[in-house]
Amino acid sequence: MDVVYGDVTLGVHGKDFDYIFSYQTGGPESFVAGGLEWLYRTPKPTFWRATTCNDRGSHFPHKASMWMGADMFIETTGVEVLVDDAPLTGFLAPDNSRLIGSGYEHPASVEVRYTYATTTVPSATVTVGYRVVRTGDVLVLVRYEGVPGLPELPAFGMRFVMPSLATGYDYRGLEGETYPDRMAGARRGTFSVSGVPLTPYLVPQECGMHMDTDFVIVSRTGTGDRTARLTFRRHDRRFAFSLLPYTALELENATHQEELPPARRTVLCVMGAVRGVGGIDSWGSDVEPAYRIPSDQDIVYSFVISPSQR
């Protein structure tokens, strides 16, 4: 594994992968695996979900709208680099020159850890670390630090936007679309989904969540029509994900399915916390307390991104 200590980015290259972590964009800027670029833009934490009918009825977005801004705009406040799990100083220019030709270029692991400040008032801190090992596996460690005085979170996770539409995905977890308060009826198993379907609710809204997932493998067409895959798998606890052609805000803005733009990218959200959908009524009742996301408590989760093409 080779690490490139650039002036603006940090590159990590192995047999089957090429990654670039940017100091400028505040996160990874390139994940190449299976001969394919997997990042359209730098992934960031996500805090918003497209308002559901029940959310709207209970005025949840009125209370939580600060998180919409946080989802759209987030400030990167710090970058750290750890080599073989020890903090590395002097990785930025001009100090990085001394790293050229040093042993730091071939470590067993390198982690780039970003710190973000949300645009909410008060602001909350999120750290996301990407720890790369020689196989190319990236352990993503995400931590939201709870702050008193903020509204409940509509969602919390990491959003990966991929440059093209996936041809499909395979996952092991629960069948169908599930939420914390609507997952008892789902069968557990391994499921193969063709394309990137969007649940066609009359008004586009949050949809497509998969709770309790062990892994999801995203397939996209690579060079020469070869299928390239990127795997997101559990590290310790199972995670939730949604894989859709749109971001929450794209969905938020449409009042009908046909207003959504042509599907051209893949938006994978790997979630640390999912709010229930509720169901008592659509004109005031909130989601049951157990299925809300308190903002004053920490949310810590992790998952592994693997470039293995199997």
Place this chain on the structure above:
Amino acid sequence: MKPSLSWLTDPEVFRVNQLPARSDHVHYADEQDLKSESEKLYQSLDGTWAFLWARNPKEREKDFFLMEYPDDRFRTIQVPGHVELQGYGRIQYINTMYPWEGHAALRPPQVDMSDDPVSSYVKWFDLEAPLIGKRVHIRFEGVEQAMYLYLNGTFIGYAEDSFTPSEFDLTDCIRPTGNKLAVEVYKRSKAAYFEDQDFFRFSGIFRSVRLYALPQAHVEDLWARPVLARGGQGRFSLELQFSYEPGFLGSVEVSLQDAEGLPVLNDRAEIDDSVSRLEFASRDIGAVHPWSDKTPYLYLLTVRIRDAAGRVVEIVPYRIGFRDIRIQNGVIKFNGKRLIIAGVNRHEWNAENGRAITVDDMRWDIETLRRNHINFVRTCHYPDQIAWYGLCDEAGICLMAETNLESHGSWQKMGTVEPSWNVPGSDPRWLRIVLDRARTNFETFKNHPSILFWSLGNESYAGECIKAMYDFFKDRDDSRLVHYEGVFHRPEYRPSISDVESQMYAPPSRVGQYMESDGTKPFILCEYMHCMGNSLGGMQSYDRLFDRYRSYHGGFIWDFIDQALFVTDDVTGERVLRYGGDFDDRPSDYEFSGDGLVFANRVEKPCMQEVRYYYGRRIR
């Protein structure tokens, strides 16, 4: 009689020359007709009709029904169908607000005569051979919302109540060939105050129209009363009403067969044209197979009328079932066991044709209900097409059969209770109208085993009129329970209206509170789990109530299918689903009609697996 436009707003006039409501049986001419189910005494008038449309009564062609009115002035329209989905008038979706909100300030029974679209329908027809020379009736299964009927230039009758059959006797005016049937349909009448359901507001002849001939002797009404007594013993009685051509002399035979075709009962009586009513008294028939949602066992009742020479004059088959529903110690018992309602509210809907749905749509719905362990349907909030009830009998779908009544716009304003001019209330002007709606619902569907509850309608507040409806059902039918939720807002009527405590959208904790603090009546959620958009979370909390409270009987999810309409998108040219407000209909309640467990195009929503799981646990 001279028809008058004033009837539209006259509380005294809502049925003119309409035949009395009767059971929904079909009659056959002979054994061959029965065997082939050709129904040769019936003649469908569905199809293409001549048509004119006007924005209001003033602009209508008043003489369209006359024989001499020129044919070339008409355009065409399909029957059954809503006129709004065929290019006439505005498509509108609105929930609680009356459809004229913001356009006209009206109080019952007023109608805005400047905005009361008139659809003038004409059908030319010749009688088919088996109908010629006989008495001929016509049945409109559903016309929204008030209709004047003419045949060959003569006024025949007037009807309201959009969702129940309206029947008229055409015998005096009909001829073998060259008949001109004319129907003038008004979109608004006083009936609008009682038909404020949360749905798209349509008009027109939206259900089938059929002529039928009456043999010399005819079963006008039948009321079979199968009783499931203790120990699975059956009792059976039957009440028949007849009409005749003068001078008829003959007999009537009654037989009851089980599902294997084995005889259970046979009886016979002499009749003549003086016998308008005949009762076969209750008798024990031994052990019977009960009808239930799990085993919808049906017996075949056959009534045969023969003339004096023994020739068959008419045959009426009807499938009946033995089941028992009652309240014992505060618990509803269905065939002796606690009733579990794994239910859903169902509007009739098709994204192409609105409420003009087909039997194929119904069959899909039934299969979907069965597959997902939904055992109960509330026919929100009007009687459905006749075919639906028979399909439910066969499939074991229990029904709460609602009367066509919803008036929430008269007392629910911006989410608060404001009943200053509520209808029907205790206003004697409305008593006959709402009682008529209850009677028609009862008389039409009384023989269906699937109906376990009559329901007085939905969200119509409470008062003496609704109480009279309750009394009517209780007086006429001791084999079912009577449901009404609207007493929730008028506790003084709680003891005297509704056999059950019914609430809507109560959070699980409020159900618990009722159980702990009152709990004298069995509890039902007539609407719960509002499945709008991505919803149906938290069902577990309701499911747990079954274990906690024996007199909690479950509820009806709101609702079965999204109400949205397919249109061609101007921009992409694709077929897309549209909802309230998309037709420049204002004010509107927009996407509030999209609350189904299935999408408007009959694809299950992802949440269905949750329903299947929780309901399946309880009813399997």
